Amino acid sequence: MVSPAIALAFLPFVVTLLIRYRHYFRLFYRAVLVRRLQDYLTGVPQEERAFQYVLTHAIPGDPQHLLETFDHWSIHCEYLSNLGPQKAKILERLIYEKAPLTVLELGTYCGYATIVIAQALPLGARIYSVEMDTRKAAVAEKVIRLAGFDDDTVELIVGPSEDIIPQLKEKYGLLRADLVFMDHGIRGYLRDLQMLEAHDLLPEGATVLADNIIFPGAPRFLQYAKACGKYKWRVHRTSLPYFRGIPDGMAQLTYTGLQ
Template identity: 85%
Template sequence: MVSPAIALAFIPFVVSLLIRYRHYFLLFYRAVLVRWLRDYLTGITKEERAFQYIMTHAIPGDPLHILETFDQWSYHCEYLCNLGPQKAKILERLIYEKAPLTVLELGTYCGYATILMAQSLPLGARLYSVEMNPCKAAVAEKVIRLAGFDDDTVELIIGSSEEVIPLLKEKHGLFQADFVFMDHWKRCYLRDLQLLEAHDLLPKGATILADNIICPGAPHFLQYVKACGKYKWRIHRTSLEYFRGIRDGMAQITYTGLP
């Protein structure tokens, strides 16, 4: 048995861990434990619960109000790994600055970033969004249409990015993407960037914005971008969506077409 003296000696250490990593414990509680409990009690996914909230509280046809309602849900009800308001400002500013006519989004999730980009696009632009999970894609489809964007503006493609990217030209008519937003599995960032290169889908000057490059991180992607000589890059320092105490960042890279 552990003596009381030894047990007491560990208390300051445990308390210090709890204080230092309190944001991560809270994230685990909100993102995992609460979700498991409510999934069990309601029989539907948290994304479907969020959509029910959107239907009840958001104004149809008002993209900004729908995004604000998503934020309210994520702050006060259940955690969703949407883009969140802090990162949304970076993405929105880049869309306005670059004014891309063709946008490729990898990882639709619930359609938060999709709506943000769609309402910022210039007239005549088209957004192609890829989501591999059919259940999440079904929620995103309803949210995107609720915001007022039809298939002429936003085409939702269901499938894994590895399978979809090689077919973008032939099957979906996307010959080159002026702007790419990556917010899917972080381990796929490097693979998919190289797929975009291999299939000549990046024109010179194309912008790629990759989310969550610090938390949970995409080290191989960043290493490649910095070392290959094909890109100019910068890091936007942010916090994790809806958690100001957890550091994160977005990588903005520009394709130079070299070497």
Template identity: 85%
Template sequence: MVSPAIALAFIPFVVTLLIRYRHYFLLFYRAVLARRLRDCLTGIPKQDRAFQYVLTHSIPGDPLHILETFDQWSHHCEYLSNLGPQKAKILERLIYEKAPLTVLELGTYCAYATILIAQSLPLGARLYTVEMDAHKASVAEKIIRLAGFDDDTVELIVGRSEEVIPQLKEKFGLFQADLVFMGHWKRCYLRDLQLLEAHDLLPEGATILADNVIFPGAPQFLQYVKASGKYKWRIHRTSLQYFRAIPDGMAQLTYTGLQ
């Protein structure tokens, strides 16, 4: 049994932790606790609740308005780990600079980045987006079509990235990707980058943009990129989507083709 004196001695320490890491506690509350409570109360998954909001409040066929509606939902209703407006500017600028004709997205989620990429692509370009969760993929497809993009522009592939990547050439007709956007599980970044290399899916000069490399972080991925000699790289310092007080970053890589 802890004495009252010892318990009181810990109060300043606990208060200091709460103040210093209050933004992380708030993130945990919004992203985990509040979401689970709403799941139990409504019986509807978070992605479906977000889709109903977007369907009700956005303008069909207007990609930018759909993204703004997602931002409103994530700011004022429930947290979604979408790309968010700050990081969206980095990705959008990169697409305009590189003008890729083939883009591979790993991790469709709610299709926020998918819509941003699709509406920024040059004429005749094509986006392949991979989502492992079948239910999330079904919601994402509705949002993609709501934004006005058909199968000729965006092909949604349902499956695990480590299974899909080796099949991209023969099954899906993607022989090389000019741009790869990684927004899926951070622990999969390194494995999937090496799979892209092994299956010759990265032409010389290909660009890879990886999200959340600072928080929650992808240290093994960054270590490999820096040590391999295959990439020119830089880190775009940002904040976590919808949480400006939490530092984050996006890694931009350029494949040199050197082995």
């Protein structure tokens, strides 16, 4: 047994730890514990629960209202790792600035970022969105169509990014990606960037925007982007969606094609 004196000695340290990392403890509680409990109680995956909420409360064909409904769910009901409004503004501003005609999205999840991109694209532009999880892809498909975007604007491709990227030209007709948005597993960021280069899918001036490069972080991806000499780069400092106390960032790369 630990003596009361020793326990009291450690108390200030524990309190300091709880205060300093309170946002991370809250994230763990909402993103892990609450989710697992609701999964067990309802028998319905979280993404499907979120869609049912959106279906009930959002206005069909109104992308902005749909995004706001997702935000309300994530703040007041259950945490959902969407792009969130703060990062959405960065992505939206970049699309308005670059006006890409072809966008490759790696990691569709529930379709939140897909809608952000789709509503900002110029007329005639198209998104190729890759999601490896079939269950999440099924939810994303319903969300994207509910927002009012059809196959001509958004083509949803189901499968691992490392399998899909080599097939993009011949099977899906994507000859070049003017903008690439990476929001899938961060361990795949560097691999997929190099695959895009190897398959000549990045034209000169193409933009790559990678999320979560600070939390949980993608150091090897950033190191490569800075050292390889092929990119101009910058980092947009922001925070984790719905958790302003947790710093995060998005890396913006511009492909120069130089070696």
